[in-house]
Amino acid sequence: MSFAAPVTDQRLTLDAVVRIGELNGGPDAEMVDAVLEGAAALAEGEFAPLDRIGDTVGARWDNGRVTMPAGFKSAWQSFVDGGWMTLAAPEEHGGQGLPFALAAALMDNLNAANIGFALCPMLSMGAIEALDRHGSAELKRDYLPKIVTGEWPATMNLTEPQAGSDVGALKTRAEPNGDGSWRITGTKIFITYGEHxxxxxxxxxVLARTPGAPDGTRGISLFLVPKLLPDGSPNDLRCVSIEHKLGIHASPTCVMSYGDQGGATGWLVGPENGGMAAMFTMMNNARLNVGLQGVGIAERATQRAVAYALERRQGLRNRLPVPISEHPDVRRMLLRMRALTMGARALVYYAFGQVDRAIRGDPLAAMRAEVLTPLAKAWGTDVGCEVASLGVQVHGGAGYIEETGAAQHLRDARIAPIYEGTNGIQAADLVGRKLGLDGGLAFDGLIADIEAEAQDPRLVALADAVEVAAASLREAAPDDRLAGSYPFLTMTSVMVAGWLVERMARSEGANERVVAAANYFLASIVPEALGLGAAAEEGAALLYAVPAEALA
Amino acid sequence: MSFAAPVTDQRLTLDAVVRIGELNGGPDAEMVDAVLEGAAALAEGEFAPLDRIGDTVGARWDNGRVTMPAGFKSAWQSFVDGGWMTLAAPEEHGGQGLPFALAAALMDNLNAANIGFALCPMLSMGAIEALDRHGSAELKRDYLPKIVTGEWPATMNLTEPQAGSDVGALKTRAEPNGDGSWRITGTKIFITYGEHxxxxxxxxxVLARTPGAPDGTRGISLFLVPKLLPDGSPNDLRCVSIEHKLGIHASPTCVMSYGDQGGATGWLVGPENGGMAAMFTMMNNARLNVGLQGVGIAERATQRAVAYALERRQGLRNRLPVPISEHPDVRRMLLRMRALTMGARALVYYAFGQVDRAIRGDPLAAMRAEVLTPLAKAWGTDVGCEVASLGVQVHGGAGYIEETGAAQHLRDARIAPIYEGTNGIQAADLVGRKLGLDGGLAFDGLIADIEAEAQDPRLVALADAVEVAAASLREAAPDDRLAGSYPFLTMTSVMVAGWLVERMARSEGANERVVAAANYFLASIVPEALGLGAAAEEGAALLYAVPAEALA
Structure with a gap:
């Protein structure tokens, strides 16, 4: 099934939710349209046709080399030639300096078209930001321009076998060469596009520890380690293997070994022991982008399910044979898919829009972006999984057959709640850091904005419930707070998304589709979220009533 | 990871929920223990070791023949030799006549151990019941004893390319040979274990139409069509291909072609045009058994996740390194998995227990079994998917790697909400037929029993909400009723499961694990279900506000 980029919805989201026209120094309406049209053509014409071969053939490893499926290399060249990597990159390094919210529309499309491929530019986006903000003038000069064009894609090397969510446990070492460069030795796992x-x-x-560095996250430094050294010779690093995964088969997930021959050469990015700050620069960007993966997969799954439901005829309605889209429960699934997709898109784009405002000097927007990041990442990816699963269901038996394509979306979607900080980590971030940010004002300001604007009584009730739960969690002991973190994150996300879809439905550019989806969101999804209040405030005692062994 | 059959939970469920000791002519406690122990040994020793090869190698088709992975044939022989197929089969045909609720414990284990393999006996169970109830004395004599032993496994042939949920659209033809046999011609798809x-x-x-049969479901007849004719020669039927599926790779899902050489020979089961009744006999049995697939997968996924979480160390708690099972949100996931598994098991076993009472002459139990069947099938399988997905999440990045095993459970689980009547069809059955059964008394009696026994105020509130929604749906127009059917089904299922786990937690044999799981169920899962009330009563207008095309 061909993919059609959701240009109308994207435009409406940028106008009504991001309010991109109000962005200081932002693009004019014509520029926004031009980018949306171009991104649509790229996703539809270059990325989507490779989605299936990406899944069935996938990236292949042989003796340290990774070969991408046929067509990927030339599609990447089109991406580079089209200047797509430069969209939101800083102008001083060859970028176009356009808003991240606009780049979000590009990535939304690429994720929908071919998520396994879209991971490659996604990783570079975070790297551009990290280097730009933390790198030395020399590093920026030598490396940034070619990351910005896409000629030199970048990767993030955090995880080690014993250091997953617990980044501070990493052991990779970096020792000074005395000439400003460092020797890196260690093994990293789950490295997306580590080799291709x-x-x-x-x-x-690469995150690593320097000699004498403090334990934990305070002793971590970030290094830039190129595959090819400045003189063109190969660095001392190697892709040892790639993983056999449930989905995103096109994306090579690499085990990387650094320094087998004595040490890979790298250069420090930012100050020694300042790696966590640089990592969070990458991570925050990546987290919003992973939220977009949920949006993209949801879009694709919805389009596929609607197309199938319009074509597949089963049963009667008013005594006439009908396509299954006419049966109430199938229609419910389709509308739910569309409403969730629209809500998740609104939430994630809105978060990018706050980043754009922050960059342009709005400190309140910076804090709001921080509050929104765990919501966008976790709920966006939960939506991706739910919608992809509904998509399988709409197809009935055909959905379980791989050739249909619906199952691939479910397999692909399932990684997103896991990487870039599991959704549980996002929930912990929400209640542990974001709820108290700026003395609580950052979170409270969001609720206040929603309470001031929300019109639907169900949405108002949800905002009230979130406010009550937030107050309760703030006073709770740490365990109790964490115990309620996930249901609280879901409630809060649905509240924000509900607010934004209500706004879209009321906006000038709204069409009947948006209104229908918003109405379903308010009538069904918002009340469901109200059902999570009890669990959010229940506390931890119940969870620890028996030792974990007793649950086996 | 090895599988350990949940004998203690099964015993408690049979005692406190099924009340197997009160079953007229039922087995004594020693017999129950003996069956549970034997079923555990079979599942752990013979089925579980083949789960991985079943997934990785799977069933293979070559020129009409299907080869099972190494080890399956001898494991099947062990199953047959152990007399496991005979458990709940009628005594007059070589069965042991034990309760279906006890056979449920066997299938629960086999599903957990190796769902792709367990499908083979599952299909035969429905066939035994259908033949026993609808077949002629001659057919029973000639075929039943060997289905009962497991020597001759049986299949269900309903679906055709144009006839999925709409069984009445099938086109396979049957013409009389004049000697009491029939010639069958047509193509059937999605035939589980159609060849092996x-x-x-x-x-x-095989469901087919005889000459001059009425249109739709009233013109369908059921035929027994053996692969080998009574004289040992091959019948005119052939497995044309098998499907490439998301999961259950061990189970060959066949396209079957009947009558390429003029007609496959078959014999009528039950009266001409009486096929739907016979089919529902098979289907009702199969639906409860599919509910059990959700239970089995949930059990396996829970065990795997708990084992991993106890072993995997990440992060600190009270400043000490701990396994991830000690972190509140991971503990929440593990407890949720256990609570959902326990609740689904209680609901499905309870439904089988009502079937057992019905067989022993209790007409109220027969109707209650009918009410429970869509709940057990749909919610049981939804639980299977949710728990399997949580299991992936608990594993973090490792969960996405196929070798870990957690992803297989998610892939395997995803078929169960689809086959034997999609969960949407179950929801339609609940509000369309079961809500009005016996003038509504069948459903109302269930609520009355729950309201009389339930102690937790949250459970009482849910029962009240279900009662209100039921009253609203009964008065609603057909479309409105169907529009709310799925959320209503979920609410009702959680109410029943909540009632039964509360009962288990209060029963004499309860242990701390059951009490903890029940408390979580009542504190979190029951309140969530309350959030579905709005959608259950919302009506259809919202769904049809825009044409389906607008949702693409």
């Missing part, structure tokens, strides 16, 4: 044949050069951003 | 090499003989139960 799209380009010759690959830039690895 | 576990046994020489396979018995196909």
């Amino acid at each position: 044949d799209l380009t010759d050069q690959i830039l690895h951003l | 090499d576990l046994t020489d003989q396979i018995l196909h139960l």
Whole structure:
């Protein structure tokens, strides 16, 4: 099934939710349209046709080399030639300096078209931001321009076998060479696009410990470790293997070994022991982008399900044979898919819009972006999984057959709640850091904005419930707070998304589709979220009533 | 990871929920224990070790023949030799006549151990019941004893390319040979274990139309079509291909072609045009058994996740390194998995227990079984998917790697909400037929029993909400009723499961694990279900506000 980029919905989201026209120094309406049309053509014409081969053939490893499926290399070249990597990159390094919210529309489309491929530019986006903000003038000069064009894709090397969610436990070492460079030794796992044949050069951003560094996250430094050294010779690093995964088969998930021959050469990004700050720069960008993966997959799954339901005829309605889209429960699934997709898109784009405002000097927007990041990542990806699963269901038996394509979306979607900080980590971030940000004003300001604007009584009731739960969690002991974190995150996300879809439905550019989806969101999804209040405030005692062993 | 059959939970469920000791002519406690122990040994020793090869190698088709992975044939022989197929089969045909609720414990284990394999006996169970109830004395004499032993596994042939949920649209034809046999011609799809090499003989139960039969479901007849004719020669039928599926790779899902050489020979089961009644006999049995698939997968996924969480160390708690099972949100996931598994098991076993009472002459139990069937099938399988997905999440990045095993459970679980009547069809059955059964008394009696026994105020509130929604749906127009059917089904299922886990927690045999799971169920899952009331009563207008095309 072909993919059609949701340009109308994206435009409405940018106008009514992001309010991109109000962005200081932002693009004019014509520029927004031009980017949306171009991104649509790229996703539909170059990325989507490779989605299936990406899944069935996938990235293949042989003796340290990774070969991408046929067509990927030339599609990457089109992406680079079209200047798509430069969209939101800083102008001083060859970027176009356009809003991240606009780049979000591009990534939304690429994720929908071919999520396994879209991971490659996604990783580079975070790297650009991290290097730009933390790198030395020399590093920026030598490396940023070619990351910005897409000629030198970048990776993030955080995880080690014993250091997953617990980044502070990492053991990779970095020792000074005395000439400003460092020798890196260690093994990293789950490195997305750690090796491939799209380009010759690959830039690895690697977290490591320097001699005498403090324990835990305070002793971590970030290094840039290129696959090819400045003189063109290969660095001492190697892709040892790639993983056999449930989905995103096109994306090579690499085990990377650094320094087998004595040490890979790298350069410090930011100050020694300042790696966590740089990592969070990458991570915050990546977290919003992972939220967009949920949006993209949800869009694709919805389009596929609607197309199938319009074509597949089963049963009667008013005594006439009808396509299954006419049966109430199938229609419910389709509308639910569309409403969730629209809500997740609104939430994630809105978060990017706050980042754009923050960059342009609005400190309140910076804090709001921080509050929104765990919501966008976790709920956006939960939506991706739910919608992809509904998509399988709409197809009935055909949905379980791989050739249909619906199952691939479910397999692909399932990674997003896991990586870039599991959704549980996002929930912990929400209640542990974001709820108290700026003395609580950052979170309270969001609720206040919603309470001031929300019109639907169900949405108002949800905002009230979130306010009550927030007050309760703030006073709770740490365990109790964490115990309620996930239901609280879901409630809060639905509240924000409900607010934004209500706003879209009331906006000038709203069409009947948006109104219908918003009405379903308010009538069904918002009341469901109200049912989570009890669990959010229940506390931890119940969870620890028996030792974990007793649950086996 | 090895599988350990949940004998203690099963015993408690049979005692406190099924009340198997009160079953007229039922087994004594020693017999129950003996069956549970034997079923555990079979599942753990013979089925579970083949789960991985079943997934990775799977059933393979070559020129009409299907080869099962190594080890399956001898494991099937152990199953047959152990007399496991005979458990709940009628005594007059070589069965042991034990309660279906006890056979449920066997299938629960086999599903957990190896769902792709367990499908083979599952299909035969429905066939035994259908033949016993509807077949002629001659057919029973000639075929039942060997289905009962497991020597001749049986299949269900309903679906055709144009006839999925709409069974009445099937086109396979049957014409009389004049000697009491019929010639069957047509193509059937999605035929589970339609061909394999576990046994020489396979018995196909095939729905077809006889000459001049009325349109739709009233013109359907059921035929027994053996792979090998009574003289040992091959019948005119062939497995044309098998499907490439998301999961249950061990289970060959066949396209079957009947009558390429002029007609496959078959014999009528039940009266001409009486096929739907016979089919529902098979289906009702199969629906409860599919509910059990959700239970089995949930059990397996829970065990795997708990084991991993106890072993995997990440982060600190009270400043000490701990396994991730000690972190509140991971503990929440594990407890949720256990609580959902326990609740689904209680609901499905309870439904089988009502079937057992019905067989022993209790007409109220027969109607209650009818009410419970869509709940057990749909909610049981939804639980299977949710728990399997949580299991992936508990594993973090490792969960996405196929070798870990958690992802297989998610892939395997995803078929169960689809086959044997999609969960949407179950919801339609609940509000369309079961809500009005016996003038509504069947459903109302269930609520009355729950309201009389329930102690937790949240459970009482849910029962009240279900009662209100039921009254509203009964008065609603058909479309409005169907529009609310799925949320209503979920609410009702959670109410029943909540009632039963509360009962288990209060029963004499309760242990701390059951009490903890029940408390979580009542504190979190029951309140969530309350959030579905609005959608259950919302009506259809919202769903049809825009044409389906507008949702693409």
